[in-house]
Amino acid sequence: MTSSFLWTLRSFKHFVNGSSICQAGPVEKRGRGRRPAAQVRGEILDAAGKLLLDEGMGAFTIERVAAEAGASKTTIYKWWASKGALALDGYFHAVESTLAFPDTGDIERDLLTQIRAFARLLTRTRAGRVIAELIGQAQTDEDLAAALLEHYSGPRRQLAVAAMERARERGELAAGVDFEVVVDQLWGACYHRLLLPNLPITEKFATSLVRNVLRGIRA
Amino acid sequence: MTSSFLWTLRSFKHFVNGSSICQAGPVEKRGRGRRPAAQVRGEILDAAGKLLLDEGMGAFTIERVAAEAGASKTTIYKWWASKGALALDGYFHAVESTLAFPDTGDIERDLLTQIRAFARLLTRTRAGRVIAELIGQAQTDEDLAAALLEHYSGPRRQLAVAAMERARERGELAAGVDFEVVVDQLWGACYHRLLLPNLPITEKFATSLVRNVLRGIRA
Incomplete structure (x- = not known):
C-alpha cells in the first residue's frame, strides 16, 4: 500500500x-x-x-x-x-480544511489555534503517520522531496509567514524577526517530535511552543 | 552502501x-x-x-x-x-566530540556555540545526510527508531536540558519553562530544515533560533 x-x-x-x-x-x-x-x-x-x-x-x-x-x-x-x-x-484537501489559518487580529490566539489544530491532526488522525512516512521516504527520493517542498511545506510556510507579517503591521510582533525561523520553531518543533518521538505531541506542548517563542524563556 | x-x-x-x-x-x-x-x-x-x-x-x-x-x-x-x-x-564518536556542550556560565553564549556547531556539522560534513537518511528510514523501521531514540536523540536531549537547568539555577532562565520544548525549538528546528529543506541551515539561522526563544518575538 x-x-x-x-x-x-x-x-x-x-x-x-x-x-x-x-x-x-x-x-x-x-x-x-x-x-x-x-x-x-x-x-x-x-x-x-x-x-x-x-x-x-x-x-x-x-x-x-x-x-x-x-x-x-x-x-x-x-x-x-x-x-x-x-x-x-x-x-x-483534508489537511487544508483542518489547517486553515485563522485571522482574528490577535497573533497569539491565532498561532495557538493553528498549532493546536496541527497537533491534533498529527496525533488524532492517521495524518501524522502518513506525513512522517512521506518525509522519511523523501530523504532518499529526490522527486518526492521536490514535490513535498513545492506543494506541501512551501505553501504552508507562506501562510504562516503572511499571518505573522500582518501581526507585525498591527504592531504585535517585533521588527527584525525572521518569521521563517519562527515557522521552524513552531511547526518544525512538532515535526521533530513526530519524527523522533522521544516525547509526545500534546495540547500542553503546543501551548508551550507558542508561549516560549512569543514571550521568550529568560528569567 | x-x-x-x-x-x-x-x-x-x-x-x-x-x-x-x-x-x-x-x-x-x-x-x-x-x-x-x-x-x-x-x-x-x-x-x-x-x-x-x-x-x-x-x-x-x-x-x-x-x-x-x-x-x-x-x-x-x-x-x-x-x-x-x-x-x-x-x-x-565523531559527533560526540564535535557537539560537546560548553558550560561557561552564560546560557545564551553556550546555546549559540552549541547550535552553531550543530548547524556546521549538518551542513559542512556528511553527517547531515547520514542522520537525515537514518531518521527517514526509522519512520518505517521500529527497531531503528527505538535505537535512535535511546542512543541518539534521548541522550542529546538530556545534555541540553541539563545545561538549561543549570542556567535556571543561576537565575538566567525563567521558572515554569519546559526545557524539553526548548530542545524541539532549537535542535528540532534544525532537523526541520534538514528534512524539509525549503530554506538552508545557516549561521544566521542558528543565531536567530537562540535569539527568538530566549528573548521572544513580541514587539
Whole structure:
C-alpha cells in the first residue's frame, strides 16, 4: 500500500500541475438527483480525505471512496489516474480544511489555534503517520522531496509567514524577526517530535511552543 | 552502501549494549612502535568518523579505515562485527566530540556555540545526510527508531536540558519553562530544515533560533 502511494508521490508534480483540477465535467446521478460535476468532485475528495485520515493507506481503495461519495469508479478514474493520485489529493484537501489559518487580529490566539489544530491532526488522525512516512521516504527520493517542498511545506510556510507579517503591521510582533525561523520553531518543533518521538505531541506542548517563542524563556 | 549501513542500525541496540566497549585487548605494531589497545581503538574510531563525515558511506570501507589508522583488518574485526558496526561507532564518536556542550556560565553564549556547531556539522560534513537518511528510514523501521531514540536523540536531549537547568539555577532562565520544548525549538528546528529543506541551515539561522526563544518575538 505504502509503496504504491509513494510511487504516486514521485509523479506528484506532474499530477498537481496536470489534469486534476476540474472546472467542468460530467454530472453524476445519485438518489437525490443529478449533482454538478464540481460538487461530485468535492464529495469524492471529502470521502477520500476522511477515509485516509480515519483508517490510513491500508484501508484506502477506489471502491471504498466511490461507495462513500456515491460516485462511480468510472467517474473517479476520469479525474484521477490512480488510487495514489486520489489519495494524495484527498490528503491535501483534508489537511487544508483542518489547517486553515485563522485571522482574528490577535497573533497569539491565532498561532495557538493553528498549532493546536496541527497537533491534533498529527496525533488524532492517521495524518501524522502518513506525513512522517512521506518525509522519511523523501530523504532518499529526490522527486518526492521536490514535490513535498513545492506543494506541501512551501505553501504552508507562506501562510504562516503572511499571518505573522500582518501581526507585525498591527504592531504585535517585533521588527527584525525572521518569521521563517519562527515557522521552524513552531511547526518544525512538532515535526521533530513526530519524527523522533522521544516525547509526545500534546495540547500542553503546543501551548508551550507558542508561549516560549512569543514571550521568550529568560528569567 | 546505505542499505548495509541501515541493516546494521537495526542491530544497533545489541551492538551498543554489547562488546564494542573495549577496556583491554591486543596491542598493535606500527612504525613508531607498539601502541596500547585503548589508543589503537581510539585511532580506529577517529579514522572511521573522519572518513564517514568527509566522504560519506559510499567511500567507507574497513580497508580504508585500517590504512588511515595504521591498524590491521584483523584487529578491527576483533572489535567490530561488521563495516556498519564500525561506521556507526565512528559516527557517534565523531559527533560526540564535535557537539560537546560548553558550560561557561552564560546560557545564551553556550546555546549559540552549541547550535552553531550543530548547524556546521549538518551542513559542512556528511553527517547531515547520514542522520537525515537514518531518521527517514526509522519512520518505517521500529527497531531503528527505538535505537535512535535511546542512543541518539534521548541522550542529546538530556545534555541540553541539563545545561538549561543549570542556567535556571543561576537565575538566567525563567521558572515554569519546559526545557524539553526548548530542545524541539532549537535542535528540532534544525532537523526541520534538514528534512524539509525549503530554506538552508545557516549561521544566521542558528543565531536567530537562540535569539527568538530566549528573548521572544513580541514587539
